[in-house]
Amino acid sequence: MLKSYFVTAYRYLTRQPGYSLLNITGLTFGMICFLLIALYVVDELSFDAFHSDADRIYRVIETKTSGDGKQTKTGTVAYNISAQGEKNFPQIVASTRAFGMGRANMLNPANDHVFYDDFWMGDNNFLQVFDFPLLEGDRATALQEPYSVVITAEIAKKLFGNKSAMGGLIQTERFPTPFKVTGVLKEIPSNSHLQLRLLFSEATMHSNTEYAQFIASDWTGNGFFTYIKTTEEASIPSLTANLNKLVTSNRTAENANGRTLTLQPLKDIHFYSADIENTLGRAGDIFYVYVFSIIGVFVLFIASINYMNLATARSAGRAKEVGIRKVVGAQRGSLIGQFLTESLLIAFISLIFAALVVQFILPAFNEFTEKKLALNFATDVRIWLGVFGATLLIGLISGSYPAFFLSRYRPYEVLKGKVVNERGNLSLRRVLVVGQFTLSITMIIATFLVYAQLQYVRHKNLGFDKEKLVIVDINSGKVRQSAQTIKAEYAKLAHVKEVSVTSRVPGEWKNLMQVKVKKEGITSAEGMDSYFLGVDENFIQTYEIDLVQGRNFSTAAPADSTAIILNETAAKALGIQEASEQLIEIPAINNAGSPSPLDQPLKVRVIGIAKDFHFQSLHQTIAPMILANAKNPIQYIDYFTVRLSGADLASTISQMEAVLQTIDPSHLFEYHFLDEQLDLFYQEDVKREKIFIASSAATIFIACLGLFGLAAFTAQQRTKEIGIRKVLGASVGNIVTLLSKDFLTLVAIAFILSIPIAWLAMHGWLQNFAYRISISPWLFILAGVLAISVALLTVSFQAIKAALADPVKSLRNE
Known part of the structure; x- marks a missing residue:
């Protein structure tokens, strides 16, 4: 039975190449956008999640409240919070700390190859709390000895070429004694907030008398990024309270007043550090993850609407097919299965094309997003499950209405030539077209506003001349x-x-x-x-x-x-x-x-x-x-x-x-x-602008594909009417207006509906800027004119083609 469904579906699709091409093209574009956004979103949501104990790792944050009530959070704390916290509380399995000493020149004394990089020092527990893949070396001892350093494979290649870096020496301007390479890390994943390329052993500092004296009594400073790994059963509120008691007991009343420690889950660092000073990595914004997720779903939804629109529009043309199938014994369930198979086949063909296109454009997308995304057999299985699940859902949703609607036709009515009442059909198609263009125009308005704000930012007088x-x-x-x-x-x-x-x-x-x-x-x-x-x-x-x-x-x-x-x-x-x-x-x-x-x-x-x-x-x-x-x-x-x-x-x-x-x-x-x-201040905003532009272009393109198909079908259904009107003296302009006005009315309604949606969304986005544009009504009008113009161009092509057709050909059988 299943084989029969697929064979029949394949034959139907190949007999209707134009109809199939429209659907496959629309769904392919929708899936390309969905796949790229899904890869981006999943990567964002998986920040720091690759560590095996990520759920038990926390960063220690200190909140300070000044006398006037101003609160400041910092991602660095005093030395003894990690050193003594681990000793005093069994809930802490291990703790680690790291601190930066600015940028320094690094060189291999053997070849005088010099470059600058950030100089970071970390304790021996660093590679035990964080399980970054280690290509060479022992993670338990790599940072144990003074003047030892762990480097990434990239740095190893830069300093030592094709030779093994293990045991090699790195000279820096921070210390007269060179450091010995005791570990080589695989490249740090891009979805890690820790992007350290060289980590020098903190043990190097212990021989420094001033440093030793400082850390012995450091309960109040803010010099160390500190992380703890807890037991599985640890109560975080209880541990936080105990850490605060320990710190307070070792501080003077003046230093303890208005200062509290909190534990920030490792997985929260990327998205929830915008209000924290002295933090590491590029802060993400969960708001945009939601926005891009919605955009990805919207684009896919718009593509699915196309299928439903075209399928319901062509339902009358398949009425006799349904009637004959029912007469020869087909049950409604088998007809539903047949139509759903057709939509699933289109969905999976579109998925194949989309995956091929994504493979081709992924390098450019990675360069644009500064990520290392991949769609292959090594990709997280959850992504593949999500992709196939989404494709299955698209196929079912896209084909659900046509399947259930077409399968209910009564064979005796169809075979007698009675036309099935399509009033409900037309209403649904109108709703779907309005829905498509409401989303599309909302995206266009958002794009215009993002572009206008970033242009304002680029050209605003900063109070000094930044050029040259x-x-x-x-x-x-x-x-x-x-x-x-x-x-x-x-x-x-x-x-x-x-x-x-x-x-x-x-x-x-x-x-x-x-x-x-x-x-x-x-x-x-x-x-x-x-x-x-x-x-x-x-x-x-x-x-x-x-x-x-x-x-x-x-x-x-x-x-x-x-x-x-x-x-x-x-x-x-x-x-x-x-x-x-x-x-x-x-x-x-x-x-x-x-x-x-x-x-x-x-x-x-x-x-x-x-x-x-x-x-x-x-x-x-x-x-x-x-x-x-x-x-x-x-x-x-x-x-x-x-x-x-x-x-x-x-x-x-x-x-x-x-x-x-x-x-x-x-x-x-x-x-x-x-x-x-x-310009780097607005790098993330520029990325979002480009994503909005691409998404807007995709949504309007997909919507216009559907409109093109509907216009073609409408023109075909009204061929004889058009012929009669031309014989009676109607001009080409009259015919074009006749066929276009219904569609343009729907687009105009969509424009009106999109205005409040876009205004609310973009008003909230603009609040992120202390200096911003006012939302001009002209941007909305421009978006509406653009959408209506594109829709008119799309529909007019089919309308003009129908209007120019010879009426004799359409009326010769009457």
Whole structure:
């Protein structure tokens, strides 16, 4: 019986190539979108889940509440929380910690191959809490000894070529003694929030007297990323309470007040760390996982609607087939099985085509999403089960209405030539077309709004000129000590207009320093939070920032080493309207929400007020900013900023590299253009924009395929009517209007329904930006015009074709 179903289904599909092609094309497009989005979503949802004990691993988070009620979360805690917590609580099977020491140059002493990478140190438990695949080495002892390091296969290849890295030496600028490679990791999965390529043994530090003294009493610091693995039966609320009691008992009342520890499940880190400072990895957004999941289902649903539409539209044409089958003994159940088999066959043919296309475009998709997705036999079996399950569901849903509707025809009515009442059929088709285009137009409106917001972000005046600014990293002590010499040499280059040295730069991808600041003499308040930037006298000119009050720093005024310039927001918060040498105190550095008092409050003078400029992304509002002199005692310089004329960029960059390497030949010249760095703030938004564009294009294409098929069928059904109208004098325009108006009315209704849906969705999305566009009605009108135009073009093709047909051919049998 099953074989008979498939043979019959195959014959029917091959006899109706146009109808079959429309359905297969629509479903294939829908499945391509669904497969790509499904792979992306599953990868996002599986972040950090590949560790065998992922459900028992937690990151320790500290929440700090300031005197004014402001809460700050940080992903780093004190040393003894892991060291003593494991000893005191049997619920903790193992704990591990890691800390970063910035970027450092790495080299293989045997071949002098040098590159820069992040310098991380971890304890010996790291590879026992986390079971990253180890290609070589013993995970139990790899980080046990001082001056040992575990590296990824990529780093091993970079430093040692095709030779075995085990036992090889890596020299860094952080320590005079080289480190021995004691383990080689397989590449870290892209769906891990930990992306460490080199991990040096923390045991190296234990011989350092100052470090040993520090960790012995460190209960209050925030220097270590700390993870614990618990027993299966551990009560997390109880363990959290016990950890807090342990920490509180080892802190003074002042240090313990307003500070609490929480345990964040490993699997939650990716999606629920946006409000946590000092966190690792790229923070995900569960909202977009939901959005993309809905989009994937919508696109597939729209493709399924096409099948239902076309099948119900063609139901009258198959009425006699059903009648004859029933006369010769076919039961309704067998007819339902036959029609469902047809839809399942189309669904699985579409799946095969979709899988082939996905294989072809997956490399580009991976580059776009920065992932390593794959659809092959090694792919997670759950994905394959989901894909086949979705295909089966599509086949059943797509064919369900046609199957149950067609199978109920009464043979004696059909064979007598009676036309089955299609009023319900027409109503259903109208509802489905409206549903299709409502979703499609909603996607178009969302795409327009996302595009408009990102264009606004790209072109908004940031308060400084970001174009033609080159940022050069200062990565060595020699370069830092000779910064003024290098700056002077850069200024002599023909195509260099301005040069500045700073501790950080606007658009900083590292953590911008924050300090507490208050007017001198005020003792009741701890001070307001303010960002802190060390800059020289050329900063204002180089960035082309407007100075609205006072003056700039001057090399002719040695006392300016204790002078500051406030941005307008800081000046307003401090109640300063005019810069006139007011004395300001900086009593503390704000370390992850916890003020670290300076030995002596830094007293500075306000000499200028700068116009507000955006030094973070437009997701955040402009905050108070102190521009301190580059010679300040809080933060040393870390960057050169060079404004170029724009001519002969390549040659100028090469000359800048040569200048730097005359000072420090081993120094790697690292640079980037600031506008490109600022664009990285919106990298995820740009990805989402492209996904919206692709999804919108797919939905409107699939919907138009269905509309094309329905228009063709309608024209075919009304062939004789069109012939009679033409004989009676109807023009081509009259015929086209006749055939198009019903479809365009449905699209217009869909447009009206899509407006509130799109407005609500996009209003919520825009709240993620502190600076955003207003939702213009013109964007909705443009989306409606586009959708109606595309629908008109789709329908008109068939309408014009029918209108131009010779009426004699359609009427010759009458």
